[in-house]
Structures are given as C-alpha cells and as structure tokens.
Amino acid sequence: MLRITLPLQKQVTPVPTISRVAIIGGGFTGATIARLLALHGQYWPHEIVIFEPRADLGGGLAYDTNDPSLRLNVAAHRMRAVPGDPQAFLRWLSNSGRLGRDPGAMANGAIYARRADFAAFMAGQIQPFIDDGIVRHVRERAERICRRHGRWQIEGDGGAALQADVVVIATGHPPPTPPGELASHLSVDHRFMPDPSRPEALSAIRRDDKVLVVGAGLTALDALGALRARGHRAEITLVSRTGYLPQPQAAGDFAPHGDFLIGVPNTALSLLERVRFALREVTEAGLPWQSVFEALRHQGQAIWRALPLLEQRRVLRHLRRRFEAHRYRMPPQIAELVERDRIAGRLKTCAGRIVAVRPGRAEIAIDIATKPHGTVERHAAQWVIVATGPDHGNVIGSQSCLAELESLGLLTKDPRGLGIACDHDSRALARDGYPVEDLFVAGPLARGAFGELTGVPEIAAQAERIAQQILAMSVATTRTITIRSM
Known part of the structure; x- marks a missing residue:
C-alpha cells in the first residue's frame, strides 16, 4: 500500500x-x-x-x-x-x-x-x-x-x-474667555454677551442701542454684519489690543508668491524679514500682497516646524495679530459694510486695554487705556459683546x-x-x-x-x-x- x-x-x-x-x-x-x-x-x-x-x-x-x-x-x-x-x-x-x-x-x-x-x-x-x-x-x-x-x-x-x-x-x-474687568463687573448683567455665537444672542439688541464689541477679528465682524442685517443702525465700537481689523480679500485669482522653504527661516526675525522682502517684490510687480500670505499658508506647516519652540513663542508674542489680520481676511461683502459704516461714523475702532467697567441703569461705561500713550478714554454702550476669539x-x-x-x-x-x-x-x-x-x-x-x-x-x-x-x-x-x- x-x-x-x-x-x-x-x-x-x-x-x-x-x-x-x-x-x-x-x-x-x-x-x-x-x-x-x-x-x-x-x-x-x-x-x-x-x-x-x-x-x-x-x-x-x-x-x-x-x-x-x-x-x-x-x-x-x-x-x-x-x-x-x-x-x-x-x-x-x-x-x-x-x-x-x-x-x-x-x-x-x-x-x-x-x-x-x-x-x-x-x-x-x-x-x-x-x-x-x-x-x-x-x-x-x-x-x-x-x-x-x-x-x-x-x-x-x-x-x-x-x-x-x-x-x-x-x-x-x-x-472665548472675557477680559477680567468685564467678567468681574458684568457676569450677571443681561446686557453682557460673553458668547455671541448663540443664535438668540443678538436678538435682544434694539436698532438704536449702542454696542461695544471687545475684539476686532472675524468674530467681531460677524457680530457687526448680523446686527446690521437685523436693521441695527446705532454706533458700534470695536475694542482690541492692537486695533487691527481683518484685511480685505483681493479681487480675482492670483498665484501664491514667495518660496520660504529654500533656507527655511529659523527665527521670528528672519521670518519677518523674508515676508517683508516678498511683499516688496509683489508690490513692485503690481501683484496683490495677498499672494504672499497665500504662499505662507501653503508652506506654513513646514515653516512652523523649522522654528524652535522659543522662536515659535516669539512669533506668537510679536507677530501673531498682524499675521492673523492679513491671513484671515474678511469677505468682500463685509469689507463693503465696514467701509460704508466707517464713512457714516457708525463704526469706530479703538486700540487699547480695558482698565475700568462701570455698569449703570441706562448704559455701561468702559474706560480704555488707549495706545500708544495710555490716554484713558471712556466709552458708553447699552450692550457689551465679547468677540475675542477662542481661548x-x-x-x-x-x-x-x-x-x-x-x-x-x-x-x-x-x-x-x-x-x-x-x-x-x-x-x-x-x-x-x-x-x-x-x-x-x-x-x-x-x-x-x-x-x-x-x-x-x-x-x-x-x-x-x-x-x-x-x-x-x-x-x-x-x-x-x-x-x-x-
């Protein structure tokens, strides 16, 4: 077998x-x-x-x-x-x-x-x-x-x-986290809005109520646009540390300009110098400055990774707000509204820090130490909105x-x-x-x-x-x- x-x-x-x-x-x-x-x-x-x-x-x-x-x-x-x-x-x-x-x-x-x-x-x-x-x-x-x-x-x-x-x-x-002065004086005041993202948040504001918005970025402009769309016509003041508003978008299409990955900058100062050089180049060529920030966006992760932690912190401390104002730009519809309101005197901006808050029956008074000399200005409004952005x-x-x-x-x-x-x-x-x-x-x-x-x-x-x-x-x-x- x-x-x-x-x-x-x-x-x-x-x-x-x-x-x-x-x-x-x-x-x-x-x-x-x-x-x-x-x-x-x-x-x-x-x-x-x-x-x-x-x-x-x-x-x-x-x-x-x-x-x-x-x-x-x-x-x-x-x-x-x-x-x-x-x-x-x-x-x-x-x-x-x-x-x-x-x-x-x-x-x-x-x-x-x-x-x-x-x-x-x-x-x-x-x-x-x-x-x-x-x-x-x-x-x-x-x-x-x-x-x-x-x-x-x-x-x-x-x-x-x-x-x-x-x-x-x-x-x-x-x-967002409200500034300390606001939180301590207005935390229980119904005229204080620490989070304007809620759908019902702005509905109580009447068309002739003055509004003070703490913040001047895209969130603040959202509040501006939403209020005006509801028929609000009174003065709105945007208060921030720098006073920078988001910049407008450029018309038409454009290609990113600037190569920041050749000899990647490894300090905040060298990065700033490279950006300024690229901005001069596009200005002389008649191109929109937004093209430089498009290049920064595309190459941003590689640029960030090349910076040591200490230099990253310097970028955040010294350059962040300027960068964000140019990087996160407002749509043309809001840019048109901002320009129109500024000309009419209905939109004001103030650069400084809040030093005192005094709530009254008719209005909330807020003292601001303005830049660059620290002169104290008093602003009064019926409503205070926090639009400082995410914490x-x-x-x-x-x-x-x-x-x-x-x-x-x-x-x-x-x-x-x-x-x-x-x-x-x-x-x-x-x-x-x-x-x-x-x-x-x-x-x-x-x-x-x-x-x-x-x-x-x-x-x-x-x-x-x-x-x-x-x-x-x-x-x-x-x-x-x-x-x-x-």
Missing part, C-alpha cells in the same frame, strides 16, 4: 481587526474623518461613532448658522473640503440651486457663499453613511473619557456609554472629558498655548511626553504642532492623514491553515 502525506498550506482570506472609533465632535473636522473612514469599507455598522449634540453633522460652531448675513471668508472655489475633489463644494452649490437663491454671493469676481450653505453641503457628505448605519451619531456631549480594560470608555451627558479602540478629539474651537489656552479646562484625560496623564496642554499637545502624527502627548497611540487630536486644537491648521484645506489634509493612520492600525491578520491529506 502506498501512503503519501502531502502537506498543503491554504491561505485564508485576511480577517481584518475591526476597531471601533469614537470621534468627539461632529463639526467639519469630525465629520470629515468619519466620512473618510466609512469610505474605506472596513468598518461594521456603528463602529464609527460621533459624539455631537447638534442635529446635523459637518457644520459645527463655524458653519452651523441660519443667519444669511454670515458668509464664508474664502471664495467657494478655494473651499477644498473633500480630499481628491477640490471643486466639490462649488459644484454642489450650483447643482443644488442654492447659488441661484443667493444673489449677493458674487463679489470681486468670486462666489462667497453663506456659511449655512457650506454646513448643508457637509451634512450631505456624511448623511449617506448615517443612513446605512456605518456611522452612528450620538446626539450628546462627551462628558467622560477614561481607560477601562485596555479600551476607551466614553460617556455622554445624556446617558450614552460605549467602549472604543481609538478616540479622536475633534471638538473644534473653545469658547485655546483654556481648551482642556473648558471641557470635562478633556480635563479628565489630563488628570489621568493622557493629555497635556500645548506649551505654546494653542490647544492640546500632540506630535506630527496628530497623536496626543501624555504627561511623560510620549504619544498615546490610540488618541488623536484633530483640527484647530492641534495648531501647536502644525502652526497652519485653521483653514478647510489644511484641516481636510490632516483628517485624511489621521484616517489613514487609524485604518493602518486595523491590521489584516492572515490565518494559515495546514491541511494534511493521508
């Missing part, structure tokens, strides 16, 4: 290790990461979970508004929100009919869409994955995040509780789930005061300085590591990198079965 033993090896189809991903925050950043993960087709139903109290995903604080006066400050064709499809939003805007219903969108030869339209676009991007069950939307705010049996335990403020293998913190911008230095303290992670040593503040400390792979840095492999920081909260991480194209690119890293963590395992035939 002939007996033959043939060892046969059969490779079975790889079995993926499916990991549940919990995304904290469902604005543009969180929704984009969820969509990119869902597109890969690797996850089972409800294995991608977003904690977001808003009804719709994709809008977040920045775009979730029904106020038609609030527009994107970037032209629609530059809103490269979908990786691999840079014109997706512009195409949707036209095909959906929303552009045809917005006659005021066209300005300076470009389309500046309403923020509500961009929110609707983003909601449409993620909704199919919610409908088919791949993405689960938990309409709660994450209250607790901790470790339990080697996994993450997440609990919401409405009773939801689940475990996950990976957590992505994508909560976006924290609320990134206090982001951990503003959210209980982040504070708990910090108490566990799994999260730390960014040493530059720009949010949460993370490495260049967007992994959160623990108290000991080492990255937490399964905890990611996405969006503006990671600005400390990346520098340029506020615009939609930059956030979309980071979201794509994070999604690829998470997918790589779900490594396919191959079971090798040996069959012996006798």
